[in-house]
Amino acid sequence: MTTIVSGSTSQSLAAALSRDLEEPLAAVEYNRFPDGEVLASVPNFDDDRAIVVASTVSSDAHLEVLQLQDAVREAGASEVVTVLPYMGYGRQDAAFEAGHPISARAVARAISTGADRVLTVNPHEEAVCDFFEPTATAVDAAGRLADPLPDDLTNPVFLSPDAGAIDLAETVREAYGDGDTDYFEKTRHSGTEVEVTPSDVDIAGRDVVVTDDIIATGSTMSEAVAVLQERDVGNVFVTCVHPLLARDAVTKLSRAGVSAIYGTDTIERQTSTVSVAPAIAAKL
Template sequence: MIVPGSDTQELAAALSAALDEPLAAVEYDRFADGERLVQVPETDDRAVVVASTVSDSAHVELLQLQDAARQQAEEVVTVLPYMGYARQDAAFEDGQPVSARAIARAVATGTDRVLTVNPHETAVCDFFDVPATPVDAAGRLAEPLPSLSDPLFLSPDAGAIGLAETVSDAYGDGEVDYFEKTRTSDTEVEIEPSDATTTGRDIVLVDDIVATGSTMSTAVAQLTAPARVFVTCVHPMLAANARTKLERAGVDAVYGTDTIERPVSAVSVAPAIAEHL
């Protein structure tokens, strides 16, 4: 049975359909002091908890869902479409926590195994004390793209070029490149596509997450006379005024998945997750 988190109901429904498994009628509530309460009326022998931890409160809800499911199910599988704190995979200064490790250990206490979709670094899966598998859903981003003319798929840096290659392969056409950073002074950095020309071409910018929109907006500004510009990402966090930044930068459309449910969530990662269940 699929057990949805309150922030991940669309994806949970899509996964229920993909697996032909029932969807649990979870109830969500809060006490007067703000504390969360969930109720999972029934589950099957296997409970698949599907919850993106987009906030601290969502982390608490996930632990509650796991505990409620465990009371009835023989096996609990936790699907983290988006794992909050995953980018804090190292201590930046002495005395600071490895937050991704702390979160992973907490999540692992209530589950038998974990799936997480396109974590920023797959190494975070090693932090879980139960088997944890990264799910690559980047190829799903090709589906909502329109017909493209001489497409160029660009990642914001060399480290993310694998994502751009995955989307290009899924689309079935196009060149792949990445933005190269050149430091011109102590305070200024120039970025531009390392090799490919952008003039007159449809450009597809690809990344795992768009959070503030600053990186993508800066990248768009470096393109020379593109025909159209599309931004794609697995996790469309789009915090604060990120969507406005992209619009002002001249982006024609933004496409994300439903790991984080936003108006730009144009495609579901349910088929990619279902392959591992």
């Protein structure tokens, strides 16, 4: 029998996955000692297979994953599958300079020690999957971003932040079933002045859906949206798989003229309007 085990950061997603797979959800306790140390435990766990679901949005969340893996193994689980809806440190996939770690590799090695299999959703660079042993499975949930979009978009254009991410925009457009795709092109005019414009498609009077894998501070995205507003765009919707949205990111995007922000529940925020549970379930 399989039981879903949730980290504290992914409780809604774990519950959704439990429903999709029709597998029970374990009772999990999250505690903290007076000295600051965390303790995640799974009282009364008694199954052969555990699926640990936890986005590692903080150092504590990383430690929770290791503890939950160890707890279910200690309780007798013969197979541990670890699902990282959002892999923290995943963007640190190379050493920035001499003496720096490859942090994505370091955390992948640690998580691999307690898992028989690892899945992660839309990693910023899919190559980070190779840091796991065995290699992690990348789950593409970008198509889920089409679900919360209005059904009556006007001649929509799906824009990616750069040419390298056009596949994400194409995936969302295909799932939506209508529209064109394009990407933002950056033109550097000086050391400090960079112009960001759609590369090809005319956007005047058209609704635009800006797609990205992750929005962190929202600074670059809000600048791009401001450019769209200067070109007489229709409504602008921002979608992302991982709505990190740190600090005042939502305010920045709203001030830039965004009609709505849609994210998934890989990171559970108010903007998490669609679940990646079906995409994960399909890979399990």
